[in-house]
Amino acid sequence: MRTLLITGPGGSGRTTTAAATALTAAREGARTLLLGTDRTDTIGPVLGGGTAPGLTVRHIDPDADFRTDLAALQNRAASALDLLGASRLEPEEIAPLPGAEELATLRALRDAALAEDAYDLVVVDLPPTPRALSLLALPEELRRYLRRLLPPERQAARALRPMLGRLAGVPMPAEWLYEAAARLDLQLAAVEAVLADRATVVRLVAEPGPAGADAVRTAALGLALRGLRTDALVATRVLPESEADGWLAGPVAQQRKTLDEWQESYAVHPVAHLGRDPRGTDDLTALAVPGAGTKPGGATRWPVEDRLADDGVLVWHVPLPGARRDALDLIRRGDEIVVTAGPFRRVVPLPSALRRCTVAGAALREGELRIRFRPDPELWPRTR
Known part of the structure; x- marks a missing residue:
């Protein structure tokens, strides 16, 4: 199974490109899952209610995931909460905290990997680049924090914890806390494995121009530091060369210059400006966005x-x-x-x-x- 992570600066046509890519791949015969990560469903309006055989669209619901996780945590810590006299939160009063969307996206990536027999391709419409880079860094960083705060080797001395607690005069971490940390570590490791897999690539989306060029440079640096590979750069809203002598001569020349620079480092796929916001499968087909591709991805080597x-x-x-x-x-x-x-x-x-x-x-x-x-x-x- 291949995983295609699509990101770019806000307003660059990232969601449209993700939907068009998934639609192309499904029409080429790939069993495709399209994951939308925005809190509001932005993929539905882009597809305009249309779809294709072999295409499954799923919108991640961070609110529901957060309520489920917190309810499970309350159940596991029931004895400690009762001892402290703490009252439990009811599902209807739980609002997601910052970071809930990122955790829900990571869970969806893990679940898609576990269901690899169901799909040939997973297309993920990631958030805009700054948030996407933070999200992609989250599994490694959280695992590092867990190992520092709750080293697994300390759990091996579980029989000694009561005695150590008496000697130190402070309570030792409860066993359920180590068990919860171990479960979370396994889940994060599964996401890390997806990101490091050779079948996982990042596809950048940007509008050619000074702002787009700056955003691509920043994204390339962040992805490289994380060791992630980019398979292509989709240049959106490219104006026709026929306008090079008209009142759009300036923007056309600017786009041409940026595209020439990008061609030196990326496999660039220009997408023509339709003169309107693409809506529906006909417009998405007209964009002629490439499908999954075959370029290997995964983590780059630091030899x-x-x-x-x-x-x-x-x-x-x-x-x-x-x-x-x-x-x-x-x-x-x-x-x-x-x-x-x-x-x-x-x-x-x-x-x-x-x-x-x-x-x-x-x-x-x-x-x-x-x-x-x-x-x-x-x-x-x-x-x-």
Whole structure:
């Protein structure tokens, strides 16, 4: 099963492109699931009530998911709530908190992966790019927080927890808390596996022009830091070249310049401006948006180059297209390295070989961060 994650700046035609892509794929014979992630159903109006054989449309309901999760949490913590004299929340008084939409989207991705025999392709209409990048970072970050706050190895000493609690004078975390953390970790790991799968790709959508070009550069940097691959860039609302000599000459020239720049880095698919907002299957077909494609996706590799014989260092290559030196920062913290590139940050575990080294320097060249590591004599295996 392939997963196609579609995102772009707000107002770029992201939802329209997702619907047109899913419609094309279904007509090509792929059993396709189209997931809408907006709180309001924006895909329904775009499709205009139309569909195609093999196309399933599902709108994620974060409110219902949040109420279900909170009710389950209250049931598992019933004894603790009763001890504290806390009253339970009723379903009708529960309103979703910030982040409920992101968690509901991750759950939908996991559920779609579990139902892989039911679909050949899952098309996900992600939120606008800034929120989409935060959402895609969420599984890894939440798992890291869980491991720091509730290390799994501490649960192994469950028989000692009552005694440790008496010695420390404070209550130890209850077993149900570890069990809940373990369940959440498994769910997040399943989503991480979907994002890292070679059958998962990100497709960017943007309107060619200065604002679209800036948005694409920012998105490319954020996706690269997360190791996610982009299979194509859909350029929306492209004006016809026949208007190059008319009153639209300026916008046409601007679009042409942006498209030429994008062609150097992406497989660009221009989508003509219909002169109206596309509505219904006929308009979506007229856009001629490509289907799923076959370009492999998943997480990109950050290879470690062995230059010990020549320079006495190992070099870690981290692709960061569009990164600027003045907006780049590195911090080594134990067996992790914190990479900050523009508005994005990621904490990455070091490969095992690099954990026995010290950082010897770094350089940004041709859109790639190259971090040099020198073996630590105290930790590196000695040769005879």
